[in-house]
Amino acid sequence: MTTTLVTNIGSLVTNDPAQGDGTPLGLIENAAVVIDQDKIAWVGAAAEAPAADTAFDAQGRAAIPGFVDSHSHLVFAGDRTQEFNARMSGRSYSAGGIRTTVAATRAATDAELEANLVRHLHEARRQGTTTFETKSGYGLTVADEARALRIAAAHTEEVTYLGAHIVSPDYAEDPAGYVDLVTGEMLDACAPYARWVDVFCEKGAFDGDQARAVLTAGAAKGLIPRVHANQLSFGPGVQLAVELEAASADHCTHLTDADVDALANSSGRTVATLLPGAEFSTRAQWPDARRLLDAGVTVALSTDCNPGSSYTSSMPFCIALAVRDMRMTPDEALWSATTGGARALRRTDIGVLAPGARADLALLDAPSHVHLAYRPGVPLVSAVWQRGVRVH
């Protein structure tokens, strides 16, 4: 391996407040980065950069840490085009919702599931995502959940067991029996492949007691909790997440003052992960990012990429929505899509460009990271390094 100098970076977001302009983004103008194997070896002013074996001229482009997409659902088969089309066109449609994807996923071969996952990962990577979390949750049998996690684990370290996505249709008359399965045999089969345990705590999915059972059983097997919380209605999810020291409460669309206080009082231990792609594609109410940020809550921004409610893999698109519709500043949105995601995954080696961090970075065909919101929908990511390897 050789060292690579990426130089002539017009504007570099390091997310290291010790560097650059002293803001949380640690912005350096006319910057350079030295990559040594899979790590960042040096960051600073281009004029002071040390020598390296090879050089890449960024020609004044902006550079940012690769996006950390800490919430996606990418082990699935089929799509839900007709359901989406009917919903957006105001036509009735006997939508199966998640059940449609469950049926297609169960019917798919391992190779089909893996090819679909890889296709979406490559698509996300071209848009600057260098770390992604992904989940099971479309299998809902012991064998189908375990194979989803096994397939995911071959492509990312951030694998989440979501057997408790919905009550399996096979247990429609016996939800308690399904919780027993999720906390018993299914957990035993899945835990070896996963780092995280998750539950969809919502009316029609799992209530607070069921969610607690799922998360505590997972934790007993060494999995760290994260929670789909307060997406469609007020409920116990967020406070349960804080109480159980979950890494993240995801969605956070319907929050009481007590929910916001609980997240703020966790001092960043439980991150609020906002997923505006879901509100976009379901025409739902936007999460109030401003309220969370002003209360001191740590906020992450992710895609929720899934074929039902948010079929986008684009972190730049989520940043544009966060700024326009959730009242985040362009700086806050960029931070939340990088370091924020890392916090939600309890990682310090990603989402930041500082010596020793993973060499995950994206170049933008723009002079500033602000252009991700200023130029919505435009594919601005022109180059991506992942663990020091140029992948786009």
Place this chain on the structure above:
Amino acid sequence: MTTTLVTNIGSLVTNDPAQGDGTPLGLIENAAVVIDQDKIAWVGAAAEAPAADTAFDAQGRAAIPGFVDSHSHLVFAGDRTQEFNARMSGRSYSAGGIRTTVAATRAATDAELEANLVRHLHEARRQGTTTFETKSGYGLTVADEARALRIAAAHTEEVTYLGAHIVSPDYAEDPAGYVDLVTGEMLDACAPYARWVDVFCEKGAFDGDQARAVLTAGAAKGLIPRVHANQLSFGPGVQLAVELEAASADHCTHLTDADVDALANSSGRTVATLLPGAEFSTRAQWPDARRLLDAGVTVALSTDCNPGSSYTSSMPFCIALAVRDMRMTPDEALWSATTGGARALRRTDIGVLAPGARADLALLDAPSHVHLAYRPGVPLVSAVWQRGVRVH
């Protein structure tokens, strides 16, 4: 030149209701297209396709007519990142608005303006745009308006004289004198390069009488009117556009019932061109596309790409907004971004895939055009032919 067969198209939007499924989109499943030089020679079922000299396998992807972006402002210099950042972050900023871009544009060399234009055109083309209209309006002197149009005319046939964008700062105390210039010496210098004459009819820009003077003077020189109408407030723009048989009334955000009636009664002669990128980037009220469509108005969808209020070149992004926020169906949005734009430019050779039409088409990395709205922000355009030449 040789003929090219593009085959194995999973789903083809022709916009020819005589073809395929009988809807306005003229959708054909398992389709093929034959390109002969710069024209479409044949369209139909893949199984019935004639032989051609070369073949391209679309591998089941969807194909659509290239987008017709009938409203952009691409002859400019500089950007307005700080103004955007301040607006979206709730900070005050002594924004110069259009005047900032006027100053930067006047200061730029011809080569700089052309390079900037070409950069944005290539960016748009990679996103499927094969025809674009563009305007002057950041020069506001005789020489600067004429050079903007001369530069634009080297890259598109659809060039619009917009000397009446705002009153030139040089005439701040004498708006009547500026209208005299725009309808006199400036028009004489600009008309040879332009097909269209346009005016920003709005409080703080040009009132109804001034707009009428600009459009009738332009028409007397052979330019066809189009109007920036009813963007920021109610006003006379839309009805003036219809009365003067303008090809398009653009923006149409604030409409009375009489405005909607006037557009509907024009029977498509005056198209309503909606520009949701502007409402997105200024957090403004959405135009009510549903009201216009239900009244029978012909609707086009365009980017309004400009560095101040809508710095997106992405027609797919505008489609996603049109569906989510303006209540267009995915089919209507696709039609408006292709044939709708062609109607707004009074063209029948583009926006459609039928024998004799221009061979302008885009392949999507998706099975259906619905995915442009279903997968917001994701760069789905995988190949583009413009006048029969593969350009992406």
